[in-house]
Amino acid sequence: MTILVTGGAGFxxxxxIRNWMAETEEPVVNLDKLTYAGNLDNLRAVEQSSHYKFIHGDIADAIRVRALLGDFGIRAIIHFAAESHVDRSISGPMGFVDTNVVGTAHLLQAALEHWQRGNPLTFLHVSTDEVFGSLEPDDPPFIETSPYRPNSPYAASKAASDHLVRAYGETYGLPVLISHCSNNYGPYHFPEKLIPLLIYNATNGRDLPLYGDGKQVRDWLYVADHCQALRMILQGGVPGETYNIGGGAERQNIEVARSVCALLDDYVPLVDGSYSDQIVLVRDRPGHDRRYAISSAKLQSDLGWSPTHSFEAGLAKTVQWYLDHRHWTAMVTGGSYRDWVAEQYT
Incomplete structure (x- = not known):
């Protein structure tokens, strides 16, 4: 049997995929459109494996998806493929609708037809805590039954895809699973997101921009812990159920920035001063959610998962990885990236 990972060249x-192949010999097919954030260099360590196959394609290409499901005997789809950056969704929302909503619908239909032909199949849809909207400072964390209140085009497009996945499970009986994760961080994270952006800018002598007052709160999850949770959900999750995956590490953005700077001060100290001197506050973005927090109690009680990395340990590993892989960051931060960052944070 074989699993299909969509968007497997992303963060x-x-x-x-690397985590899966280190833990099991079950083959992986990676279907990726290779948009700006998809990078095959992320998978150099496994690309020669006989258990790995890359296919350059779009989840919205229903004919091709139906063919590869049958050709490879796919028994599970882990659906990561998505446009995922809130800032980009504000400036270009229709691309998020096309990929996250329409693309997911095509993928679901192909999966349904494959399953209805008598093939075993599980559809694991990887979503986000942003579908639940924003929390007040004293609100309890989101749980699986929290109402949906998306506040950005990105969050709304993911909420729509969640509803489609659930509908295919309820209407047709397709075995579906949905996960909601908190903010991920770790190696190979495209430097438009907060932590890799901070590391990249700091080590290149640039401003470290934070929106508004910098006190927005996020719950941080080390990416390897997220991958472990997804493997457990795929193996033991009950079809039709939703599972939240959180790191239990709420931090204000300005706290995260100071923590990154403190690590850089230790690893690659400046001749004079601290990297924290480069922190600047910029105009807040429209509809900026104030706080996210997510409870993993169901996942812990039902499947026995808990994160193995504290925020401090995971962040230290992340900063060190970026310092050791500056060639990777240089490769993905070309002219279009620099132009976008300049426009976004001016």
């Missing part, structure tokens, strides 16, 4: 998808 979480590539970490999942």
């Amino acid at each position: 979480i998808g590539s970490n999942f």
Whole structure:
């Protein structure tokens, strides 16, 4: 049997594939469109394996997806493929609708037809805590039954895809699973997101931009812990159920920035001063959620998962990885990336 990973050249998808192949010999097919955040260099360590196959393609290409499901005997789909950056969804929402909503619908239909032909299949849809909206400072964390209140085009597109997945399970009986994760961080994270952006800018003598007052709160999850949770959900999750995956590490953005700077001060100290001197506050983005927090109690009680990395340990490993892989960051931060960052944080 074989699993299909969509969006496997991206940040979480590539970490999942490397993690999967280190833990099992079951083959993996990686279907990825290779948009700006997809990078096959993320998978150089496994690309020669006989248990790995890359296919350059779009989840919205229903004919091709149906063919590869049958050709490879796919028994599970782990669906990462998505446009995922809130800032980009504000400036270009239709791309998020096309990929996250329409693309997921095509993928679900192909999966349903494959399953209805008598093939065993599980569809694991990887979603986000952002579908639940924003929390007040004293609100309890989101749980699986929290109401959906998406506040950005990205979050709304993921909420729509969640509803489609659930509908295919309820209407047709397709074995579906949904996971909601908190903010991930770790190796191979494209440097438009907060932590890799901070590391990249700091080590290149640039401003470290934080939106608004910098006190927005996020729950941080080390990507390897997320991958472990997904493997456990795929193996033991009950079809039709939803599972939240959180790191239990709420931090204000400005706290995260200071923590990154403190590690850099230790690893690659400046001649004078601290990297924290480069922190600047910039105009807040529209509809910026104030706080996310997510409870993993169900996942812990039902499947026995808990994160193995504290935020401090995971962040230290992440900063060190970026320092050791500056060639990777240099490769993915070309002219279009620099132009976008300049426009976004001016």
